[in-house]
Amino acid sequence: MKIPYNEELRPDTGLYNAKLGIWLFLASEVMLFGALFSAYIMLRTSYEYWFDIKTILNVPLATLNTVLLITSSVTMVMSWVSLKMKDLNKFKLYLGATLLCSFGFLIVKYFEYSSKFAHGLYPSSSTSLACYFTMTGLHVLHVIGGIAVFIYLIGPGIKMWDTEPERYTNRIEVAGLYWHFVDLVWIFLFPALYLL
Amino acid sequence: MSDNNMQHHIKIYWSVFAALLVLTVLTVAVSYIHFSYMWLGLLVGLIIASVKGFLVASQFMHLNNEKNFIYGTLIVTVVFFFVLLFMPLFWHTNNIGYGNGSFDEVIHNVPEYHGDEGH
Amino acid sequence: MSDSHKESFWTKYIFSQDHKVIGIQYGITSLLFMLFGFALMIVMRINMVYLNSISPDLYNSFGAMHGTIMVFLGVVPVIVGAYGNYLVPLQIGAPDMAFPKLNMASYWSYFLGGVIMLLSFALPAGAAASGWTMYPPLSVIAENGETAWLVGMIFLITSSLLGSMNIIVTIVQLRVEGLTWMRLPFFVWAQLVTSFLLVLAFPPLEAAGIFQLMDRLAGTSFFLPAGLNIQGEVLDVSGGGSPLLWQHLFWFLAHPEVYVLILPAMGIISEVIANNIRKPLWGYGLMVKSVIFLGFMSFVVWAHHMFLTGMGQGMSIFFAITTMIISVPSVILLTCFILSLWGGSIRYNTPMLFALSFIPMFGIGGLTGLPLGLPLSDIPLHDTYYVIGHFHYVVAPGTIFAIFAGIYFWFPKISGKPLNEILGKVHFIFSFIFMNLFFMPMFFQGLAGLSRRLADGGISYAHTQGVIHYNEFMMYASWGLAIAQIPFIVNIIMTILKKREENPDPNPWKATTLEWTAAPSPPVGHGNFPEIPTVYRGPYEYSVPDEKEDFTPQNKS
Numbered sequence: 075m076k077i078p079y080n081e082e083l084r085p086d087t088g089l090y091n092a093k094l095g096i097w098l099f100l101a102s103e104v105m106l107f108g109a110l111f112s113a114y115i116m117l118r119t120s121y122e123y124w125f126d127i128k129t130i131l132n133v134p135l136a137t138l139n140t141v142l143l144i145t146s147s148v149t150m151v152m153s154w155v156s157l158k159m160k161d162l163n164k165f166k167l168y169l170g171a172t173l174l175c176s177f178g179f180l181i182v183k184y185f186e187y188s189s190k191f192a193h194g195l196y197p198s199s200s201t202s203l204a205c206y207f208t209m210t211g212l213h214v215l216h217v218i219g220g221i222a223v224f225i226y227l228i229g230p231g232i233k234m235w236d237t238e239p240e241r242y243t244n245r246i247e248v249a250g251l252y253w254h255f256v257d258l259v260w261i262f263l264f265p266a267l268y269l270l
Numbered sequence: 271m272s273d274n275n276m277q278h279h280i281k282i283y284w285s286v287f288a289a290l291l292v293l294t295v296l297t298v299a300v301s302y303i304h305f306s307y308m309w310l311g312l313l314v315g316l317i318i319a320s321v322k323g324f325l326v327a328s329q330f331m332h333l334n335n336e337k338n339f340i341y342g343t344l345i346v347t348v349v350f351f352f353v354l355l356f357m358p359l360f361w362h363t364n365n366i367g368y369g370n371g372s373f374d375e376v377i378h379n380v381p382e383y384h385g386d387e388g389h
Numbered sequence: 390m391s392d393s394h395k396e397s398f399w400t401k402y403i404f405s406q407d408h409k410v411i412g413i414q415y416g417i418t419s420l421l422f423m424l425f426g427f428a429l430m431i432v433m434r435i436n437m438v439y440l441n442s443i444s445p446d447l448y449n450s451f452g453a454m455h456g457t458i459m460v461f462l463g464v465v466p467v468i469v470g471a472y473g474n475y476l477v478p479l480q481i482g483a484p485d486m487a488f489p490k491l492n493m494a495s496y497w498s499y500f501l502g503g504v505i506m507l508l509s510f511a512l513p514a515g516a517a518a519s520g521w522t523m524y525p526p527l528s529v530i531a532e533n534g535e536t537a538w539l540v541g542m543i544f545l546i547t548s549s550l551l552g553s554m555n556i557i558v559t560i561v562q563l564r565v566e567g568l569t570w571m572r573l574p575f576f577v578w579a580q581l582v583t584s585f586l587l588v589l590a591f592p593p594l595e596a597a598g599i600f601q602l603m604d605r606l607a608g609t610s611f612f613l614p615a616g617l618n619i620q621g622e623v624l625d626v627s628g629g630g631s632p633l634l635w636q637h638l639f640w641f642l643a644h645p646e647v648y649v650l651i652l653p654a655m656g657i658i659s660e661v662i663a664n665n666i667r668k669p670l671w672g673y674g675l676m677v678k679s680v681i682f683l684g685f686m687s688f689v690v691w692a693h694h695m696f697l698t699g700m701g702q703g704m705s706i707f708f709a710i711t712t713m714i715i716s717v718p719s720v721i722l723l724t725c726f727i728l729s730l731w732g733g734s735i736r737y738n739t740p741m742l743f744a745l746s747f748i749p750m751f752g753i754g755g756l757t758g759l760p761l762g763l764p765l766s767d768i769p770l771h772d773t774y775y776v777i778g779h780f781h782y783v784v785a786p787g788t789i790f791a792i793f794a795g796i797y798f799w800f801p802k803i804s805g806k807p808l809n810e811i812l813g814k815v816h817f818i819f820s821f822i823f824m825n826l827f828f829m830p831m832f833f834q835g836l837a838g839l840s841r842r843l844a845d846g847g848i849s850y851a852h853t854q855g856v857i858h859y860n861e862f863m864m865y866a867s868w869g870l871a872i873a874q875i876p877f878i879v880n881i882i883m884t885i886l887k888k889r890e891e892n893p894d895p896n897p898w899k900a901t902t903l904e905w906t907a908a909p910s911p912p913v914g915h916g917n918f919p920e921i922p923t924v925y926r927g928p929y930e931y932s933v934p935d936e937k938e939d940f941t942p943q944n945k946s
Contacts, residue, residue, distance in 0.1 A: 075484050075916040079562045088337040091487045091562050097340045098554045098588055101347040106592035108351040109641075113600065113611070113634055116358035121629040123615070133298065140294050148287040151330045152280070159276055198608030201629035208603055208611075254330045261322045265315045269301035339561060343585075350589055350688050354641060357692075358634075363703035 081241045096248045100255050103216075107259050110212065111266065114205050125200040128268065130193075132186060136268045139182050140260065146175035147257040150250045157243045162235065165246075169228050172253070176221050183214055206267055213263060216256050223249050286329045293322045396914060404497075406489035407913045411496050412475025413803070415466050422503060423463035429455040431871060434864040437846030448844035449518035450533060454506070456521030457538065460646065461545050462503045464788055468653035469549075469587070470499065472795060473556050473580045475803065479904035480574050482565030482924070482944075484916040487558040495551035502544030509534035509541070520842060522639060525612035525632045529604045530619060536605050539598045546595045553584035560584075565903075567924035571677070572943070574902045574928040575663075575670065578677050579656030582684040583649050590645035590688065597638035604630075611635075636695055644691040645684075650784055651751075652680060654791035655722055658744045661794045662726055664900045665741040666733025667939050669929040672725040679718035686715040696764045697771050705764045712762035719755055723748060734932075734939075739813030743794035746821050747787060754783030757832060772842075775835025778828050786824040793820070793877070798898065804885065805893045805909035812880040819873035827866035830859035899940050902928055906944055 078084075079091050087094070118124055153168035187207075190196075197207040227249060234242040297318050305311040328334040333344075402410060429451045436442045443451070474492065478485055486492045509516040517538035519528035528535050560581050564573070600611040608626060612635045615628025663670045670676070692700065692708040726748055735741070757779040760766035770776065793816070801807040837856040839847040846860045847853040889910075896905040903922055911917045922944040930941040 075914070077485060077487060077489070077563070078483075084562050087339055087561060089339065089562065091558050094339065094558045094561060095488060095554055097343060098557055099550070101343055102550055102554075102588045102592050104347050104351055105354070105589050106596055108354050109593035109596035109638055112355045112358060112593075113596065113638065115355065116634050116637070117611070117629065117631060119359065120631055121615075123629065133301075137294065137298055141291065144287065144290045144294065147290075147326060147330055148283055151283050155276060155280060155283070196607075197603060198610075198627060200627045201610050204603065204607075204609035204611060204627070208599065208609070212599065251331055254326050257330075258323050258326050261326065262319050265297055265301070265319050269297065270312055270315050346585075346685070347589060353689060354593060358637065360701075361633075361704055362701040364701045 081238070081244060090244060092244055092248045093251075096251050100251065103255060103259075107212075107262075110209050111262070114209065114266065117201055117205065121201065125202045127200075127202045127206055128270075130190075130195065131206070131268050132189070133268050135182055135186055136264055139179050140264050142175045142178045142182070143257045143260050146172045146179070147254055149175065150253045154243070154246050154250050157235075157239075157246055160239075166228065169224060169246075173221065173224050173228070176217055176224075179217060180214065180221075183210070209263060209267065213256070213259055216259070220249070220253050220256055223252070282329055286325050289325060290322055293318055293325075297322075401913060404493060405913070406485075406493050408474045408478050408486045408489070408492060409803075409911060409917075410913055411492050412471050412473075414496050415470030415474060415499070416472075418500060418503065419463050419466035419471060422458050423467070425507070426455050426458035426463055427871070429458070431867055434860075434867045436844065437860045438864045440845050440848070445844035446518060446533075447515060449520075449842070450510075450516040452842055453518050453520050453523075453538075454510070454516045457506065457517070459784075460521065460650070461542070462499075462506060464650055464784065464792070465549070465646070466499055467792055468657075468788065469556070469580070469583060469649065470496065470552055472576075472653060472657065472792075473584075474552070476799070476904060477556055477559055477577060477580055478563065479802075479907055479911070479917055480577055480902050481560060481563060481568055482903050482918065482922045483559060483563035484918075486555050487562055488555050491551050491555055495548045495555065498544050498548035498551065502541045502548060505537055505541035505544065509537035512537060522643070523601070523635075524639075525601065525604065525630075525635050526614075526617055526619075526624075528635075529601060529612055530624070536602065539602045539605070542598050543595065546591045546598070549587050549591055553587035556580055556584040557588070565922055565924055568903075568943075571674065572924055572927050574656075575659040575673065575676055575680075576653075576656035576902075578680055579652045579659075582680050583652045586645040586649050586652075586684055586687060590642045590649075593638045594642035597635055600638075601635065633695075633698060636698065637691075640691040640694045641688075644694065645687045647780070647783075648683065648687040650788050652683070654747070654788040655680075657791045657795040657798075658726065658747050660900075660902065661740045661744040661798050662729055663929040663931070664798075664898050665736045665738065665744070666729055667736070667931045668729070668733050669927070669931060670725065671728040671731075672721075673927075673929065676722055676725050679721040683715065683718040683722075686711060686718070690715055690762075693762050693767070696767045709762060709764055713759075716755065716759065716762070723752060723755070738797075739808070739810055739817055740794040740798035742814065742817045743790045743797070746817075747790050747794070750786035750790065750824070751783060754779060754781075754787055757782065769838065770835060772840055773835035774831040774839045774841060777841055778831030778835060781828050781831070785828065786821070790820075790824075793817075796881075799904075800881075800884070801893070801897050801909065802895075802904060802907075803910060805889045806884050806887055807897055808884050809880050812876040812883075816873060816877040816880070819876075820870065823866050823870035823873055827863055827870055830856075830863055834859055896942075899938070901930055901940050901942050903943055906942060 077091070079089075081090060083090055149168045149171040153165050153172060156162075156164035156168055190203075190207075195203055197204040227245060231242075231245070234245070297315065300311075300314055300318065303311070305314070333340075401407075405411060405414075432443065433448060433451050433455065436448055474486065477483075506516075512534045514533045516534040517523065517528070517531075518533045519531050519535060523535065523538065560573075560577055600609075603609040604611050604613065610626045610628050610630040612632050613624065613626050613628060613630045614632065617624045617626070617628070659670060659676070690708060690711045692704060693712045696705055696708075730745075737745075757775070761770055761776060761779060797808050797813050834847070834853070834856040837853060839850070839853045839856055843849075846857065848857050848860075893909040895907065895909045898905070903924070906922060907917050908919075923946075924943045925946045926941065926943055928943060930943070932939045933941050
């Protein structure tokens with residue numbers, strides 16, 4: 075019993091199932107992070123003693139993180155391109171680079187958080203810090219989720235390249251869409267929390 | 271996708287990467303400028319972030335040649351996103367458009383009540 | 390990938406990826422949760438008459454969990470998880486849902502969330518007791534099971550997101566050839582719009598749940614204002630938060646959630662009515678446009694639950710206007726149902742009786758919502774029993790009657806055996822009577838000003854003395870309602886245990902939609918249709934002139 079349009083495109087919509095699925099998921103994620111940003115705006119504009127965390131946040135580290143994520147985004151799309159051109163080795167290289175950059179992001183985040191804790195700055199210290207930790211924390215959870223998916227795809231999941239290469243390529247595309255969204259969120263999180 | 275087509279796309283991806291790096295530097299640089307109005311700084315920051323976001327969405331996520339159903343879903347999502355985002359800012363508005371719809375100022379020149387006056 | 394006959398009992402019936410098994414799993418689990426939530430209400434009603442049968446704190450937790458269980462563990466999982474999963478692939482001619490593994494994950498996530506919610510009763514301080522709305526600061530400082538509630542909700546929201554995403558992709562991508570958008574049964578349209586509501590509206594509540602978990606567990610102050618004074622002591626938190634923030638994020642979901650509660654029910658009613666009037670539904674195209682418009686509008690009315698929070702008049706005018714506008718598509722849908730009846734050859738079987746009674750019951754529920762949607766009249770009515778009467782009329786003799794109608798209607802398809810009609814009609818008549826006897830007095834109590842969520846039923850307030858006698862009356866009505874469900878439960882058990890007759894009729898109601906062309910009780914794991922159908926006509930071609938039968942199936946060329 076085969077589910078139609080898992081790989082082939084349905085003629086009237088021009089989509090395969092997983093692509094529509096991932097965009098719907100991303101739409102829900104837009105609403106999730108939208109709610110976080112909305113809360114941030116509401117809390118920041120309504121509290122007169124809002125503590126400006128710009129002064130205690132490490133902008134150079136966060137800029138490094140931004141560069142890491144942007145790099146991981148381009149290596150992700152290049153890995154998909156390599157698969158489209160049937161070059162498995164290049165694909166592994168690029169996906170590996172993506173993984174490297176994302177681990178780098180996590181390591182930088184680890185240093186950021188631990189230095190805050192070392193200075194006695196916790197989410198409970200002020201609402202601005204609470205917002206910072208929660209928003210970046212949820213973003214980190216999404217990065218970890220992405221990493222888990224990549225490890226599966228480059229690990230046990232790579233067997234599908236031999237049996238169903240087109241379906242595997244679609245999986246990489248879908249994972250890539252998720253990853254670009256994670257990057258997109260950071261592109262807005264970075265100025266909102268660290269710069270504005 | 272044919273090979274030539276793919277080469278063209280590859281060039282685009284790397285150009286977008288370069289552009290994103292430049293815009294990131296710009297974002298940080300702009301944050302050091304002291305704007306005369308606070309909202310101006312906010313706006314500039316948001317615009318640069320939106321340009322970066324647009325590049326990622328249209329080029330990396332291939333949104334610029336995506337199908338209608340996806341566009342429709344995303345447009346609806348974005349509308350609700352803006353409703354959720356900006357509604358708290360208007361929470362204490364007392365008027366629609368211009369005017370002073372707040373209660374204190376609406377009722378004026380109300381004649382004093384003198385009772386039946388014996389009628 | 391192909392039929393695997395190596396399936397064990399576990400993979401075939403427990404960890405199944407077949408949408409029919411998952412639909413039945415959702416159905417059984419959610420109906421059991423609804424029974425539990427119903428039992429909570431019975432105890433609450435007894436406590437309002439025989440005061441202090443349970444402690445006020447326990448009463449509060451029963452109240453909060455009754456609402457939570459009925460909405461999130463009962464009604465939505467049955468109308469979306471059970472009805473949606475079981476029927477949508479069948480009605481569009483698909484072999485299964487688009488993502489069978491995700492479907493299974495969504496059920497087990499729901500199950501886990503439900504178990505967590507139930508287990509919260511066993512916590513030392515009991516289950517959550519801050520209302521199903523969980524308003525801070527109370528919900529943050531309360532020592533009851535609010536944390537368990539929040540964790541359970543995260544599982545439930547995950548389940549909902551996975552399930553609704555699956556339904557949308559299934560409907561868009563897996564329709565068979567010839568099944569164009571305007572030939573879809575209205576039930577499928579209702580499920581499509583409902584799933585969009587679930588995909589876009591739940592995430593803000595997830596964000597709010599995370600914030601509240603942080604407040605309770607990590608000591609943050611997302612919802613706690615500075616200087617909060619609790620019994621003389623200022624709370625030692627950083628402050629700077631806003632209780633209103635929770636209300637916004639909660640109601641941003643919870644308002645679309647009530648449309649999630651009603652739209653699939655209207656979908657069920659459409660199918661039952663169209664089938665039992667032996668003519669097409671009046672205004673199908675209008676109904677489709679209305680339901681899409683309704684879905685869109687449902688996102689911009691949420692603050693009508695917050696008229697008493699001190700919002701500016703500009704905002705209250707905005708939300709009052711949108712609330713009035715949203716009543717229009719609901720009325721259009723109901724009117725199309727009513728107009729469909731004109732000139733129909735109405736068959737009064739059990740599903741049709743429930744479907745017909747839905748119309749006036751939803752009418753009462755909807756009309757009583759109007760004073761609540763206007764800020765001025767909402768001021769005396771907010772947080773009174775009037776609100777409880779209003780929303781129960783829409784959900785209880787509204788959605789739940791639609792659920793009953795659907796069970797009687799589709800049981801022969803699911804099991805190959807029809808439910809007993811006499812028991813069904815007894816179930817209907819007594820449910821209808823006791824529903825009205827139970828919920829109607831709530832309006833009188835609310836108009837007198839009797840507040841919600843009072844463990845003593847309001848007897849300690851002077852202004853309620855004129856309406857307090859209804860509490861005893863309603864307690865007896867609730868017992869009547871409970872007893873009225875016995876024929877239903879007996880009917881189901883009896884029919885399940887009955888032996889199936891040889892070659893049951895796959896289409897006993899003589900209906901036109903695609904699920905009736907599948908075998909009675911379609912086989913698990915082997916695809917739904919012996920051969921993939923092609924659709925040639927609309928969904929409600931009843932009494933087509935020059936046709937031999939009074940119904941023409943969609944796949945008849």
